[in-house]
Amino acid sequence: MSNKRLGVVVDGAFNSGLTVRLDPGVTTEQLRIGSFVVVEGQRNRYFSLISDIHLKATDPRLLSDPPRATSPFIAHTLSGTSTYATVEVRPMLMLEKPDESDPRALLEMRRGPQPVKTIPIHFAELREATELDFATVFGKEGGVYFAMGTPLTMDIPICLNLAHFVERSDGIFGQSGTGKSFLARLVICGVIKSKVAVNLIFDMHDEYAFDKQTEDGRWVKGLRQIFGPQVLIYSLDEELARRSGRNADVTLKIGLNQIEEADVILLSEELNLRQTAEATIGLLRDHFRGQWLLKLLQMTQEELEEWCKNSGAHAGAASSLQRNLKRLQRQEYIVEEAPFAALDDMIESLDRGKHVILQFGRHNSVLDYLLVSNLVTRRVRQRYEEKTRRYEESKNPKDKPRPLMITIEEAHKFLNPAVARQTTFGIIAREMRKYNVTLLVIDQRPSSIDPEVMSQLGTRITGKLTEERDIDAVLTGVSNRNALRGALESLDTRQEVLIMGHAVPMPISLRTRQYDEAFYQAMGAPEASQGPEIGIRDLFGED
Amino acid sequence: MRIGEIVETTSTGFVAESFTLNRPPPLGSLVAVSLPAQDMEIYAVVAYGQTVGLDPGRRAVRRSTEIVFDEAIYHEHPELKHILRTEFGAVLVGYLAEGQVWQHLPPQPPPLHFSVQTVETGELRRFTDHLLYFRLLLSYNGPVSPLQVLAANVREVYRQRGSDRAWLDVAAREIATLLKNDHEALLTVLYAIDPGEASAIAERRGQL
Structure with a gap:
């Protein structure tokens, strides 16, 4: 376990964070913006983020006339003494240290990390975070704690509290190529495994249900292959639905009678x-x-x-x-009149704890996607409102609607400022939390999403973003924006994400978990050799 | 080993007359004065040396000829040993009392006419394990600049500790901390104590 001292606190303010002078021998290149460090105060331990790094010199004359062609001895002596570095550190959480002189205090229930209410005094020690620190803050894997990845500098799991995650609408952002849909799969797998909510996924590009080839040529499994009949597949495309081995459970038709004014207005463009x-x-x-x-x-x-x-x-x-x-x-899936029964069946399946993926198949134009997902979601919303009202009247725990997480891609089409007030998604994002429905918004241009919706997002998982406006948008309504901005800009394009908000106690940069055989096993997927049996279970049900 | 006798003493330092003419202890070397009555050992760093006539009013005159010069002059004029004297000044840097090393000024100046002694290597190591005495050296005012005295001390201790590179690095950093506001002064000292590439290579060979 590393417990390396990095420096001491020399300056700071509650509002702007702490300044730490690095010890000689600690180079700035060891530290990353946004990395997780610990300041040991006298009575509290402060879990903090590095928000900035400065280079300094004790004598300004040294900077105007740097020593030329000096010997290694002199260079070695000057570094860390006359020339040194300071880091800006933002305390995010604090944990009261037990009073070791009092054995009773050690036995008492320890309160978890609290929001920062004070700062440590001069010469408090800054050190690297240990595994124990990570576990203290982010919890141990298991139950609602789902390992999302590892910190950039260490190899221990960092967990997302999924119960918190599904309590509010969430967002997954990142430039294209940063692995948004893998992240979404990862999170959805966690939600399915931990049973904290059911999922309804509007799968515009057919990438959630079945296996898919990644950019590096590997084949990765889809949700149906991992979770079997727990996941139902609805399809708009009859042809796609009939493919062998990748067949859908239900082909969905939309009736002209189901299309409302608001659906058409949404499609104005x-x-x-x-x-x-x-x-x-x-x-x-x-x-x-x-x-x-x-x-x-x-x-x-x-x-x-x-x-x-x-x-x-x-x-x-x-x-x-x-x-x-x-x-x-002219759309193939549109018929003159369709009963609401198919949709209501789908909602009943959700209520029984099944997860639904709605595939668009060939009908994956923006028009199809907007129309169908808005229409389906409106019905879901109506039913959930009814259910919630019934539950409020009966107060019977059996009537309590299951929390539902709706995944939408290209979210800015539904949630841009022009339409966010009218679409069902806009309403859910703003207020549906009380009806147990939340959104998982996936987008590469968060700046196009209505700021009001952005500010309602509970947890944000973001890959690298470079566009200034997108970064601003993702950080809307987040405290310590400057510290996080640096962390966001320094992310790698692949596999590195910043998670912040409701489901994590403090923002953290992660290397995301591998989506591989070990992951399928952890999610309880059957071994690859048991393939045919799944087929049978698919056909004849679980009994 | 006794090497001199104190002929002038103050709270911050003393002047001693060397027992050997023209051979005062090396600049920067650590010397000691023993006070058995108080069970105390006072340490000082040699800060300058000089050789002058006994009569301060009279200047030395030329004595060499075509064939008699340098060392031969002293054989030709044995009386010189009695009319010349070599003195050295030393700055007090700490003391040993009750088995513990202190790196601050002793309560009293060392007594006049007491002997000045060399310091054994073990004792030198023990004293120089701490570097607080650099502050006393830097505050000293004498004919030689305190920066040069400090540099000479570091060189001398480095040599006596058997080219201890780890100690030298720590000492250099301590000096850098002390002179943090005066970059030029710092470089003056660092250039004067730089062991150079040769020593670094030698040390690397030693490690292999």
Whole structure:
């Protein structure tokens, strides 16, 4: 166990953090921005992050006239004495040390790390964090504690508290190529394994259900292959659903009767709708109620003109709306009338503890994705609201709805400032926590997401981001932004992430866990050799 | 080994007359004065040396000829041994009392006419394991600059400790800390105590 002293506290303020002078012999290259260190105060232990590193000299003349061609002896002597380094350290959590002179105090229940309320005094020692420190802060793997990876400098698991994770909406961000979908799989596996929530995944690019080849050429398993029949697969694409070995459980159809005004407004950009569309749809709805879309699409040119005269709608606007909406009708998965039963079955499965992946197959245009996920989520939301109300009335624990986590990719399409107020996702992100529904938002452009939604995100897991606005967006509503900004900028593009927020006691940079055979085993996946049996269980159910 | 007798003494240092003409102890070397009555040993660092006539008013005159010069002059003029004297000044740097080394000024100056002695290697190691006495050396005012006295002391101790590189590195860092606000002074000392590449290579060979 390393317990290496790095330096002593020489300056600081509660608001701006501590300044630590590094000991001679400790080079700045040993330390990383954002790494986890410990300051030993007299009564408290402060778990802290390195937020900045400075180079200094005791005599400014040395800087204006650095020694030239000096011998190694002189260079060695000057470094760490006349020329030295300080690091800025932000205490994030503190832990009261037990009074070792009092044996009773040692036996008492120890309180975990608390938010920082004070700072240590001069010459408190800064040291590297030990395994024990990590375990004290991040908890031991098991139960709701799910190992996400290891610290950058050490090889011990760092855990995410999944119970906290699913309590609020969360975000996974990062430039493309930083492994967002692997991270999402990792987290979802943890949620499935620990049973803290059920998942509904809108799988735009078909990457969650079955095995998939990574950029380095390995094949990695999908959720269905790891968790078997616990995961149900719904598909919009009939052809895809029939593929052998990768078949879907249910093919989903969407009825024109299920499409509402808000769904169409959300698609304004994709369908090229004009500003007048909203008013026209309003009139149609007044007239035809739930059948408005079907009726509109069935009307002939004459009927439409007739209707416009009667209702006072603008004929040009109405016919252009009709033209544009025909595109919906042409989608293969859209039928004139579909019962809500299929969707409600899906919600019942969720309620029984199954996890649902909705695959889009060939229908993976933004139009399909926006329409279907918004529509499905609206139904889910309605049912969850009903369930919650029933539970509030009966107070019967059996009625308590299971927490649900909805995963959406390209989240900015639903949550950009222009539409976030209207989409169901916007509503969930802002207030659905009380109905036990939360979002797992996956995006590469967090700056395009409504700041109000961003500020509601409980836990943020982010890979490398370089765009200034994206970094600002990810750090919205986070304290110690400057310290974290440095940590974020210094992440590697592959496998390194910064986790901050509700599910971790303090922000931390991690090297993410390998998504490999050992991981499948840890998740309880059957051995690869047992392949055929899974097929049988898939066919005939678990009994 | 007795090497001189104190002829002038103050709280910060003393002047002693060397028993050997022209051969005062090396600059920077550690010397001691024993006080058996108090069970005390006072340590000092040689800060300068000089050889002058007994009569301070009279200057020495030239004595060499074409054939008699250098060492031969002293054979030709045996009386010189009686009219010249070699003195050295030393600055007090600490003492040993009750079995413990202290690196601050002793309570009293060493008594006049007491003997000045060389310090054994073991004793020197024990005293120089701590470097607080560098501060006393730096505050000394004498004919030789305190920086040069300090550098001479470090060189001398390094040699007597058997080219102890670890000690030298610690001493150099201590000096760097003491002279942190005066970069030029620091470099003056460091250049004067740099063992050079040769020693580093020799040391590496020794390790292999």
